[in-house]
Amino acid sequence: xxxxxxxxxLSHPGPQPRRGRRPGYSREAITEAAxxxxxxxxLEAVTxxxxxxxxxxxxxxxxxxxxxxxxxLELMVDHVSGExxxxxxxAPPTGDWRADLKAIGHLQRALMLRHPWLPTALATRRxxxxxxxxxxxxALAALRPTGLDGATxxxxxxxxxxxxxxHVRYEVSQAAASRSAERGAAEARYxxxxxxxxxxxxxxxxxxxxxxxxxxxxxxxxxxxxxxxRLIDGLDTD
Amino acid sequence: xxxxxxxxxLSHPGPQPRRGRRPGYSREAITEAAxxxxxxxxLEAVTxxxxxxxxxxxxxxxxxxxxxxxxxLELMVDHVSGExxxxxxxAPPTGDWRADLKAIGHLQRALMLRHPWLPTALATRRxxxxxxxxxxxxALAALRPTGLDGATxxxxxxxxxxxxxxHVRYEVSQAAASRSAERGAAEARYxxxxxxxxxxxxxxxxxxxxxxxxxxxxxxxxxxxxxxxRLIDGLDTD
DNA sequence: CTCTTTTACGTACGTTGTACGAGAATAGAG
DNA sequence: CTCTATTCTCGTACAACGTACGTAAAAGAG
Numbered sequence: 450x451x452x453x454x455x456x457x458x459l460s461h462p463g464p465q466p467r468r469g470r471r472p473g474y475s476r477e478a479i480t481e482a483a484x485x486x487x488x489x490x491x492l493e494a495v496t497x498x499x500x501x502x503x504x505x506x507x508x509x510x511x512x513x514x515x516x517x518x519x520x521x522l523e524l525m526v527d528h529v530s531g532e533x534x535x536x537x538x539x540a541p542p543t544g545d546w547r548a549d550l551k552a553i554g555h556l557q558r559a560l561m562l563r564h565p566w567l568p569t570a571l572a573t574r575r576x577x578x579x580x581x582x583x584x585x586x587x588a589l590a591a592l593r594p595t596g597l598d599g600a601t602x603x604x605x606x607x608x609x610x611x612x613x614x615x616h617v618r619y620e621v622s623q624a625a626a627s628r629s630a631e632r633g634a635a636e637a638r639y640x641x642x643x644x645x646x647x648x649x650x651x652x653x654x655x656x657x658x659x660x661x662x663x664x665x666x667x668x669x670x671x672x673x674x675x676x677x678x679r680l681i682d683g684l685d686t687d
Numbered sequence: 688x689x690x691x692x693x694x695x696x697l698s699h700p701g702p703q704p705r706r707g708r709r710p711g712y713s714r715e716a717i718t719e720a721a722x723x724x725x726x727x728x729x730l731e732a733v734t735x736x737x738x739x740x741x742x743x744x745x746x747x748x749x750x751x752x753x754x755x756x757x758x759x760l761e762l763m764v765d766h767v768s769g770e771x772x773x774x775x776x777x778a779p780p781t782g783d784w785r786a787d788l789k790a791i792g793h794l795q796r797a798l799m800l801r802h803p804w805l806p807t808a809l810a811t812r813r814x815x816x817x818x819x820x821x822x823x824x825x826a827l828a829a830l831r832p833t834g835l836d837g838a839t840x841x842x843x844x845x846x847x848x849x850x851x852x853x854h855v856r857y858e859v860s861q862a863a864a865s866r867s868a869e870r871g872a873a874e875a876r877y878x879x880x881x882x883x884x885x886x887x888x889x890x891x892x893x894x895x896x897x898x899x900x901x902x903x904x905x906x907x908x909x910x911x912x913x914x915x916x917r918l919i920d921g922l923d924t925d
Numbered sequence: 926c927t928c929t930t931t932t933a934c935g936t937a938c939g940t941t942g943t944a945c946g947a948g949a950a951t952a953g954a955g
Numbered sequence: 956c957t958c959t960a961t962t963c964t965c966g967t968a969c970a971a972c973g974t975a976c977g978t979a980a981a982a983g984a985g
């Protein structure tokens with residue numbers, strides 16, 4: 450499982466071959482088509498046949514640009530990770546590493562909301578591509594004032610990303626549930642029935658108090674901000 | 688997508704049918720076979736054919752016990768969630784909600800290390816089954832002293848679970864990388880090459896300082912404990 | 926031109942989830 | 956008992972998937 454990252458990332462596009470038929474497509478075009486498909490219809494719509502149809506190629510032609518589908522997913526992840534680059538370049542470390550890290554978290558969340566398949570695609574371990582490494586570089590620079598050792602800084606970044614992914618997954622599933630009335634209602638009926646069985650008093654009370662709106666209306670990212678702040682403010686440099 | 692949770696969880700085993708052939712297998716046996724398969728060979732080894740072979744049934748017989756494979760995954764998740772019940776029952780809330788929550792996090796981590804496919808299986812949204820709801824009930828009871836409203840308590844539990852899942856995924860991927868020497872070496876070569884390109888000074892330094900062992904040897908769960916403590920100590924009741 | 930290299934992609938295979946329907950088992954009704 | 960309704964079993968079959976293989980086409984080198 451997995452492809453040599455050196456061959457995949459470092460030798461691309463590689464020295465132009467001086468002989469042979471010219472490529473009719475490009476890794477970028479294929480990746481963009483796959484991303485567009487995933488954005489529009491979800492990750493499960495990304496099949497080799499559909500991606501090929503999207504770019505107007507035969508199915509097997511894709512394999513000249515990515516050795517297998519898992520690699521194509523890696524390319525997709527790194528491609529959208531590139532959307533973080535301009536913001537990173539525009540916001541160099543300020544010296545306040547907590548604020549910098551929170552800003553990174555918000556950017557990651559926005560990216561994942563734009564590409565809701567990203568948390569799922571990130572779930573399987575992959576070697577970071579150039580854009581992901583640029584993100585990591587930016588985060589490491591932000592963490593410089595902490596004086597932590599390298600492994601810990603990398604771990605913090607991985608944990609932050611996993612945290613944001615988990616939260617966004619929760620956000621979009623909640624949004625999907627409240628958008629599809631039928632499914633949401635069935636789940637509500639089920640939970641109400643469980644709460645009424647007498648064995649789940651805490652759940653019953655939680656559901657009863659869950660409907661209440663907060664006194665002051667809050668922006669949709671408020672819960673995320675609260676959790677993010679808690680996580681990062683809790684980080685210590687000892 | 689998805690099955691009515693009411694039918695799935697609440698009417699099982701349901702009133703015995705008074706006529707017709709008697710079931711030759713059971714939902715529990717099938718679920719256990721699937722869990723055993725996932726424990727031994729990973730989630731991707733869980734195919735309807737292999738599960739059927741494991742229980743000695745024909746493939747299509749499984750569909751009398753679960754309407755589709757996704758539902759079987761739900762059954763697997765809830766089944767292993769049942770392993771948390773004894774510990775929950777043995778450890779009622781102490782009044783120190785932070786300590787209680789940390790204990791829950793450690794139990795969840797241990798569960799996920801026993802079933803490394805669990806973080807992945809949890810990633811796709813599903814309605815909680817009875818065992819998951821018992822876990823939630825336990826966590827809500829622990830959170831009672833916070834006086835938070837129901838939605839927030841539920842959100843905290845979901846976020847905690849997502850956090851633990853993310854961390855365990857990281858843990859097992861690290862363990863897998865260091866176990867397979869070939870793959871780990873290829874990645875190390877790649878990262879070293881990137882670090883040497885001059886455009887990633889922070890990464891270069893982080894990798895250089897990453898090899899150093901801590902002065903005092905620490906147990907394997909130490910990083911997890913640190914992150915968990917930071918997350919939970921950061922929670923506030925305002 | 927021929928030779929060599931590289932890309933394009935039709936065909937085909939193995940594996941997957943599962944729809945369908947025919948047969949077997951069980952229990953009540955007559 | 957037989958008849959019939961009901962429920963479970965599971966062989967067969969199909970569409971969709973990732974992709975191995977091989978042939979045809981293109982393009983520079985000689």
